[in-house]
Every structure is written in C-alpha cells, then in structure tokens.
Amino acid sequence: MRLIPFALLMLCGAVQAAPEAVSLEQAGVLYEQHCQSCHGANRLGGAGPALLPESLSRIKPDEARAVIHNGRPASQMAAFGDRLNPAQIDALVSYLYQPAATPPTWSDADIRASHRILTDVDALPSTPQHSADPLNLFVVVEAGNHHVRVLDGDHFEELANFQSHFALHGGPKFSPDGRFVYFASRDGWISVYDLHNLTMIAEVRAGLNTRNLAVSNDGRWVLVGNYLPGNLVLLDARDLSLVKHIPTLGADGTQSRVSAVYTAPPRDSFVVALKDVKEAWEISYAGEPDFQPRRIEAADFLDDFSFTPDYRYLLATSRKALGGQVIDLDTGKAVTDIPLPGMPHLGSGIYWKRGGNWVFATPNVSKGLISVLDLQSWKLIKEIPTEGPGFFMRSHLNSPYAWTDVFFGPNNDAVHLIDKQTLEVAHTLRPMPGKNAAHVEFTNDGRYALLSVWDTDGALIVYDAKTLKEIKRIPMNKPSGKYNVGNKIEYAEGTSH
Template structure:
C-alpha cells in the first residue's frame, strides 16, 4: 500500500464557473418520517428518461437543456430557480432579449458571470435566450440504479494490460490535465514536462482521484456523469459507468475499495466498487435546508478522511440543503451521520492537517464553515469574503503555526486564517476574483489564480508567513487558472484556457521554464502524487 502522508498538506480541485443515522443533536428525527437515506437509497425514483424540458433548440450542437445543465446550472440551478446566480425563469426575465444576449456574450462585470461569446456563436446565444424564456417543464431528468447498471462497460480487459508502464514518465509524478472541450485528458511527465499522450474521456472531465493502494489506477468523472477507471501504465481507460446526468465530485476510500461520486442531476450520491465500477449503493440526497424545507439537493464537494487520523469516512456536502453527510465506508450498509445548517449554497472544501476539521465554502453566506468531523458540529463560521471558492484549498505550516486560505469568486482577495483558533490573520489583494489556490510542503510560496479578473491572466504568488507578502505575479497568457505543483514541489503548472497551452514555472524563482502546446482548452491539472493526500473534488 502506498504510504499515506498526513497530506501533502501545504496544498490542497475545479469548481463550476461561475450539502442516515441523523446525529444532529436536537434534530427531530420524526420529521423525516419515511425518508431516511437507507430507505430512499435503494433506487432513484422516476423512470430514468433524460428528456429534460420540451425545448428543441441546440447550443454548440447539443440540446439546449443539456448545455444549460452542464454550463449554467452550477450557478443558476438545475431547475433555473437560482443559486449563486439569479433565477432564470420566464416570469423573472423582465428585460428585452438584447439585454440577456449582451450578458451571455460579454459577461457581467463585478459578478462571477463570465463572457461566453468566445465559445458560443451568435446563434447559440440566441437559442440560450429562447431557452431561458421557455417553460421549465416537469423537473430535472432522472437516472435510476437500473440505468447505472446498464451503462457499465469494460473497455479493455485488465488481463490484457501491461505489467509495467509503457511510457517514460514517472507514475508518481504525472500531470493529468483536463482538455475541457476535447473530451480528453492530456498526460504530462512532471519530471521532463513532456507530453506523454492523451486519454479519451467524456464531456468536460472534472473530478479526479487516485488509488492510494495501487499506483497504476486513476479515476476521472466528466460533468456528464461518466466515471472512468484509468490505467496510468498504458494511459487508457479500462472501464466506465454513468452514475448520473450532471455530476461534479468523486473521492476514493483509503483502502482503495470504494469510490463515491456525487450528482447535480439527479440529486444523488453513488457508491461504487472501485475494482469493477459496479454500483453498490445509491443515496438520494433529499434533506432539510437551513429553513427546514425538505428538498432535493445537488452534491457539492466529497472528501475522504484518513482512517489513521479520523474515520474511515466520506464527507458529502449537500449544496442547497446546507448539510454535510458523514458516511462510514467501513460498514457494509454505509451508515450516514449528518450535520445541518452549515450554510447556503455549499461548494468546495478541504480538511485540516489532522483531518479533524472540514472547511467548507457557504458561498451565498460569504463564509467558510469549520466542521468538527468527529463531533459532527459546526464550530466556526469564518467570514472570509464574497463567494469563497477554495477549490482544493491550501493548508501549510510556517514558524510553528498552521494556516489555511481561500480565494473568492466574488472579489480579488486571498483570505488566510490560523487552524488553531479559526481566526482570520491575513488578507491579500489580488488582481481579481479567482477559483483556485494551491501550495506544497516543498515550496515556500502559495499560488492563487484570478481567472475572473477583468484581465484574467494573473496568478499571485505569496509568502507563507505573516504578513503574507506578495513575492511575484505571473502575467503570461490569456485566461489562466488552476496552478498545480509537481510531486517534489519544484515546479508549478498553470493552464491557459484560451491559449491552448500549459506553462511550467520554477516554483521558487517564478521563472517560466517550459511551455506545453497543443493542449486543447486546458483547465484542471492534477498531479498523481495526490494519491497520498486526503482529497475529494
């Protein structure tokens, strides 16, 4: 078994553009009546048809409803009733079509609404405007347990795989790079910065996790719900299964036996056998929101704790419900314990170095909730700034003190707090709103993007110790994001989404050392050394 570090804790996934034995103390279990996770998890209600709304237009060659679910629902809600972004319902859209055409094409300065004109034709934008003016239909489509089972496919029998790597790269230092619009994953050797090959994936490969017990296996999930088991020796997928229709998060148990993946549509989390990708359990994420209403909730981030520290648990954040579910994956029935009223519109999160605390963004509350994973209670709400979006987050030690930090999708700021008292100890202004922040125990600096800035090509590099001074700003490129360290912390990779290139920088001198061209719309970058961290996405 690969040795588990207490994380590569100086760093710690991609958000959308842009939360049972119910152990809640005073929670009245009777309110749930017959809707415990055990009872609702045997299947997903409905007939499994992915009909969407009765709108026939297409956007980039795809049904408009499908495009909306993938590209717009993260902020505006799967039912178009709003989340971090406003509701897009016919009765709410009081402006003429020209107004919405301009907003979609050019974005909305001062908000997290990005411009889409660089990837949508005028005809596509016109169709989207017509779509948001259309009736929402009967609700989001469904995807049943039977659909999941039927979708399973073996692509390459494992008996035919090579016994050792067929490429020259170091398996413990591979950079897996999402080619967002190419349905592909580029694989680069983190030692030599050489492109080794590309792996077929599904639409907008989103979540990554790596087996902690076998270096050859990685797992990826696309936003369209397809989960792939990937062989890092031969750089090919060996099996796939579709767990939902619009999906975001995936994590793996520390013993390498189980995967868990979360959906936006339908509102479910699915536990899979990691060896075969066969589904073991489906949990319908129906829960009470902070106002006490029972709702179907999208799944935000999912993490796995290290059993030698805390656990063994999966942590599942329910976006609209504002709950976190703790799933004990060591028990055959996967029992669930929940904490409620964490916040509104939960998103990304990360763990403290000892795994005791789960730090989770409540985006419309503008805070990071600190959850005691053992006690399952909220111990602090850290008001960090407008729309926190930590991605994988960043935690590190400096001069005997442990720190954590997040960037914000609503303002250009890195907020830093100490992990002992959960008090803010620093704030660093950046060129604009960002999505991702990352660091490494092997590097003295923290890197943060500003992908939502007016000029979205800045990466801010700051010191780990107070007063957290900025040591440099990377300005190369067109639209840059998602800094990721190599396994040894010597280099940082940065995607240039619109430039179709990934740049490599010396992590200490901040000098450009390589460019890797012909990477199509690169976004998320994930180093294979993450297998020794406690990660989710």
C-alpha cells in the first residue's frame, strides 16, 4: 500500500468524523487509492500478496480488518487505522472477499513472464558447503513473519534464515538427493532453494491460488496443483521453467480445481485428486513421458488422500462424504468404503507395524478422535478419543509413540502421545499452556522430536523422543511446520508424504 496525497488524507479525516455506510463501489475506489500499488490492479498481487477470496480463505474477516487497521509488523504492510474509518475498513474487507468482476486468468505467457533465475546453479559447488549432516537438516516454515529457517538437526543451530513468499502452503518437497527444497505459496509462487549452498535458485508464479506441489522421484519434474485457475502446471525441476500446463477437465468436460497432488515413487507417477469431479488421476513420468492422465473413477469428490505403504492403494475421502473410500491404483477400481466419521485429515495420516500388520491412523478436523484402520481388512480397529479435533500426526520407526495435536478447540495446547501397540494415550504434553501446540517432526534417526508452538510468541521445542525431556526451546513466530530432509526423501514410516 502507498502513501496518499495530503488532500486525500484531509478528505479521509472529514469522512472519519461522520462515518457512514460505504458501498462496494466506493470500497473499490478505496482499494485503488490505498492498495492497488502493492496488491495489483486486479488484486492478483505484486509487492504484496494476492487479495482474492481464494487467497484469503484461511484469513477470517476480523483478522483482515485488524491487519488493515494495525498493519503487519516486520513487513511492508502499513497501518491504515489513522486514514480509514471503521466503515471504510469494513467495506474494504467486504470488497476483498468478493469475487473479481472479471474472473482472473493466468496464462502460459504470464507464467513465463514471472520466471526468474536468481542463481546460476551450474556455477555452484555440488557438495554441501556447511558441516551439518545434509540428511538431518530441518526446513522450518515460520508463518508469522513469512520466513524460512534451516536448522542443523544434530545441534539445532540455525544455518540460514530467509524471507519467503506470503503464506507458504503445504509442506515443502525435496529433490531425491535432498539438495533442493521446493516451496509453494498460497498465491501461486513456486521457489527452489539449494540446501547445499544455502541460496535461492529460481522462482516462478505457476498460478493465482495454489494447493500444493510434488516432485518426481527421478528429480526431473515438479507438478503444481492449482485452485485458480483450476489446472496442473508442470515445471522443469532444475530451474522451474514451464514445461506445460495440463487442464483439469473431467471426462464430461467439467472444469475442476485440484485438491492434492503427490508423487508415488514405486509407480514413477504423480497421483492427483480433483475437487469438483469424481475422478483421481495418475500421471506417469517414466521414460519419456507424455503426461497424459489416466482417469480413475471415484465414488465421490475427493478432498484429501494418502497411500498404503506399497503405494498400490489410495485412501481417499471427501468433506462431503460420510466416510472414505479405498481405490486400487493397479486396477483403477474402488475397492471398498472405509468407516471414517467427521472430517478425517488423511493427508496427515501415518502408518506403522502393529503385531506384524500395517495399520493406518488419521486425525480428524471435526471430531476429537483418531481413527485406526487395519490395512489388510480395511476394518476400523479403534477410535481413540482425544481432547479435541486434530490436524497433524507424526511418528518414527524408532519411536513407540504416534504424536498427535488437538489443533482445533479450547484444548489446543495439548499434544497426545499414543502407544502404537496398545492404541492408548500414554502421555499428554502441554509445552506452553494456553498456546497452540502442533506439528511434530523427528530427526532422521528418531532420537529427537521437534514440536511447534503455533503462536506469535511461539517456539520450536526439541524433546528427547524417549525420555520426553525438553532439550532446547528456540523462540519463533508461528513455526507452522518443520521438515526433516532424510525422513522426507526416504518416505520414512511415520512421516506423511
């Protein structure tokens, strides 16, 4: 947002003295005066993030009002409470949550025009230029101030700290050798960072509202799933240059948003869930691929999914469904329904061996329970009650516990540790009473567990994973997630993918 002329400030002051209702048309004028220079003529973003309803879906209107009034600390977002009266701010917020008069578009030409090479990767050393174990690095997304920190997972010391694009969304993904990490922001920016040399390599805006990305296990391709425009965008993993976009049209021609995209390493393919048509897609990248989707008919609209350990079966659910479904990726057929009440968050589900058999456990974003499934019979083994709905689960091959938060509700300062064999809550931790505790990740050897306290005055807390003794507390501003390189590239048991 830019400063406005003195005459306009005087005019705003006069309006503030006698606030009246402000129309959406007038709010549009306010946007042009105060916001357009940073956020773009069509609200598509610029120096500031996009301000479209799709981009603001996770920000409540009251929070948007507070940001306009008070600004954002440590950012270019100034406070406008001294220039806009409450009625003007209310109207501006309503305007931002309205769909654009002309539906925004983002073409191949727009993608290519946004592409920036920041560092010549060929000029960089191919080996780590630091002394830390490259497989035991942590990439920490610090959402409160839109930064990323890189930590040494042996000593928990910071190696790098850099600004990210606004609102990184979904877990970052890694190249198969662990050298590069790929980020996606909610408003479509894709970035690649070199963990060996601690430098940013390239970035591109692949869409206007992005769901997530996946990296092929051969390290050649990045596939981006978008809500707006509803499509897939294929990038060259080396420099993020555009390869092609893939329209996400159902078999009947219906345009769809993308719910999620992941890579299935043993299958040499990407698997895509579509939000607005009852289809899942498998896109092979083996050999010299043509990236034509193989359509798999689903029993419902898919919102979220996970894989079995062998990547043969897809466990999928929809926020509209009463339960979930199992899809055989080999045959392309739905196998059975699975009894999952509420809104299970399958993307954060994890699996482990119990009595010699694989089980799968998923948190639930609307009910205080963990559902545990037998992956042979597809039967519900147990529903484990928790102190509230949760969002993330994590474990490790060397840990006896599955750690789960209760992210939603009044008890969100609690984290449960579930015994993976008895399926009972063995411990409940409250790292910082009254502050939201969420998202655990383990070191590569499973010796330590790192937990986020999701608060402006939050922290990253390091626990001994066996004794549960606190080892270190690193102050941070809403550390929304942290990701261990080795666990991610090994698709380790207990880590969601």
